[in-house]
Amino acid sequence: MSETHTSPVVLDVWCELQCPDCHQALEDIRALRARYGDRLEIRLRHFPLEKHKHSYAAAQAAEEAAEQGKGWGYAEAVLARTADLASHGEKVLLEVARELGLDAEEIDTALIDGRHTLTVDADHAEGKAIGVTGTPTYVIGDERLDGGQGQEGLRERVEEIADRLLAQG
Template identity: 35%
Template sequence: MLAAWPAASEPSAPKPDAPVARFASGESISESDLEAWIKNDLYDEAMRNRNDAERHGLRAEAARRLMMERLLEREEKRRGLDTAALLDELGRRAPKVEESEVKAAYEANRDRFGGRSWEEMAPGIRAELERERRNETVRAELDAMLANAGYRLLLEPPRAKLSRDGASLGAEDAPVTLVQFTDYECPYCRRAEPVVARLRERYGERLRLVVRHLPLEIHRHARPAALAAACARRQGRFFEYHAALFENPRALALPDLEARAVALGLDMNAFRGCLSAKETAKEIDADLEEAERLGVTGTPAFFVNGILLAGQQPFESFTAVIDAELARKQASR
């Protein structure tokens, strides 16, 4: 039986007057404020059939939007502008779309244009790029306004209970454990690897990394690759083999898997025997079963001290959660 992480206490129902977000000035919104703001049919539909992590994400975004409304109301009074004018002003800060960017977008999507020329498509492409850039700029400016106001989300995220099994780097008693469910044929998993490396570099001994396998059925070579990685782990070379698999995810046939093992100097008789061993298959199946129990159906998926971050995430999404966890651990001492 796999040992479980220490069970987190079940969260009690939030009190109506409990604060869910606040500014540094002390201004805050309560649980009842949030519920009153989001209670409508569209929200009810969005929340239906969602797991705890997804519901938390929707509530967190709703809290952010409500606090942003409060902040914009304050700015309206201070500057004598309505919200539409404020947003238009922020959008005008967007960097100019260069001709080279329009041409690059045209070339990247030429096959979708049905033979239409550059002259025909350029105005529409430019308009779309300008719209995207404006939206990105407005979002970034609003985020900066929230940060300057000392915005802080107080909603406690749900925490999953995970087994301790898996290849790991870092001390068992590290204050933060990052569990990664991965698939060696998944392009998003490959793109996540440099982010994970940056996290390990930034947090050092404060972060423990655990890798679990979630080979998806749509990827023909993902399970054999996971088996091979498990066999490399038996010989103490998991993370070297793990990195080698992601270097060329198109080369995952059996000869490719064996070639990597040879390059790492693994005992090939032991490696080949391990690939077909029932114990190795059971190890992968245990990871699949845990992923199913946790409601994880896609890769990559990450858990930071049990808090789910699903899909490919930017570095900043991880650091926000990890920094909050480190602060929570420090405060509890």
């Protein structure tokens, strides 16, 4: 008797941590997590936008937070403070790290030494290559859904695709 092992469906969320639309999208992401659990792997992908001057640093800080075991938690906490980040800059990134019990000094060092620059640049380049123009953008299966144009009905669309892909095994 063979046990069927189905790998999770992957949902890439192209996100920018100074983006109010990405903050609004968190509700959908939490609902998807609750509905699918480990059958849906939700990956944070970075797509910093030039119009938000702290978004690139925020993406790097999120990568360092992920190395410390709190990538999504950190991203969500930063997204909850997009206005703070816009007005107070990178110190907000370190405040959030401290609040979450992360090593803020290491995050600060990572921002200085640029150790996560390549990861952020690679995400951005891949996003551009597949047609991401704004955030949030969701990629599931071979479909790209642009949440930057409005998020009405997006979660339902992601669920339809996820259900179809999971049914295919």
